[in-house]
Amino acid sequence: MTVGVEHYVLLSMALFAIGLFGILTRRNALMFLMSVELMLNAANINLIAFAFYHGNLSGQVFALFTMALAAAEVAVGLGIILLLYRNFRDVDVTVPTTMRW
């Protein structure tokens, strides 16, 4: 049995769903960040599999860009989580509720 592009898409969709589930259920900001990484990497799997499928390289190159952007996003995110810990003594995303809608 050969591994077709549909298997990669299934893998990436599963990864995306796991990440989304993590975001919806986890309260720890760091776990939230990790779940977002899973979702971004799901997109990377797709991009690379489709690049192979279509026989052009733009998807693969874009995956590299996505990784760099994900790293930048984590850097900013960790800075904000650090501030969260300093101000609220916790990294639970449900703790900061000074504002309510």
Added chain:
Amino acid sequence: MELFELPAWTALAPALLLALTAMALFIIDSIAPDSRNSGLLAGTTAAGSIVSLGVAVWYLLAGVGTPTVDGGRGVIDVLGDQFVVDQLALFFMIIVAVVTALVAVASYDYMEDHTYQAEYYSLVLLAATGMSFMAAANSLVTIFIALELASLPSYALVSILKDNRGSVEGGLKYFLIGALSSAIFVYGISLVYGATGHLQLTNIAEVVEAGDADPYGGLLGLGILMLIGGFAFKTASVPFHFWAPEAYEGAPAPIAAFLSSASKAAGFVIAFRVFTEAFPVGETASAIGVDWTLAFIILAIVTMTLGNFAAATQNNVKRMLAYSSIGHAGYALIGLAGISAGGGELVMGAAMMHLFVYGFMNTGAFLFVALAEYWGVGRTFEDYNGLGRRAPVACFALAIFMFSLAGIPPLGGFWSKYFLFTGALEAGLLVVAAALVVNSALSLYYYTRLVKAVWIEEPVTERDALSQPIGLYAAIVVAAVMTLALLPLFGPVADTAVDAATAMLA
């Protein structure tokens, strides 16, 4: 033929100048890291954005983006079509540059005591660079990178008041929802790439038009849906709107002005470009089985209704403005909802006009909140009572912003809403047009409530004379003057917007 022809990459000069100014601020900061010379820093920021504004206006007047048959210079593409500079791009570059300049001038007073001045201004400029590039980005790659360049500094800017719990909370919520929506957005890009094999908008359109994407209709449809999620976040529309009240309320008020005006406009420009260029209405509908305008019709109605109803129940002025900005995103979404296979120039142009007027009136309104925070009068409507007697100039400007936001004739906000209304009727969207009218009527309630508090109500406590911070006052007065100047100037703005929309839909 001109004697002196600029190379093609200089077409991006409005965005590049913003980036260059950010670099200049880094240099100033590395020469004098302990200096808190806010005049120099705010001045450099304002100067850089005004030069960027000037260049964008000059390009527009020189005919960049106007079709060559009409005596213009045509659309200029840069880096192998990754960026295009057309009327749409220049129009939104102007909005971004204007808002950046106003915010920089206002921040001179507002951020006076802040420890990290240079960081603040360079982050503002980097975010503005991202927004400016968003206006010109023409492939899903550059769109995503420019979007992140605009988003990442914004997260940091919202939480820049490091010891203020509200600021950190707002920044956290903005970041969490932003990270989630950018993950959804990039997944949507990967699905569109999978269905079409291209990332460049024009190539995607070719594949869709040739019907080659039809076998992958489901994949393409899901991808488009996820792209809409990304745009909804950036424009603060339903379903990714709930960061906006928190982030705007917690952020320093000039940053709230920046995000709600420039960032929203930038979100709309990529939505306009992607949906008009990459997914032509008729052919995409035959591939995915449903018109994508349907999604925008629903989003427009839900967003404007939710924003206005929530705004009407607020007691906190900044939060009211935040929800009103969600409502205005709903109005601008009509511009996408009204696009059809053969038309939509008027309604899309009207949405662009609305975002242009909004850039002045909403920035001005948030800067008034910044002024109130600078005075320390408090945050609720009652706290604003009787400010008109102490600060008549600023409060007069506030009345102009509020009436323009509500869409009272003959102010600019009325004309853009009027064109949105006629455009929606022309496109046959009776429900959307009705929702626009009902919501505008409702919005009159909470906008006049603020004007009434400021001018008519008696102050709850006697207050001393209020200071007149020069930067904030200058920014508010300029925004008010521009809101008024748009009465005689509305014709050219409307013409440019409709021309740009026509060029996009052609």
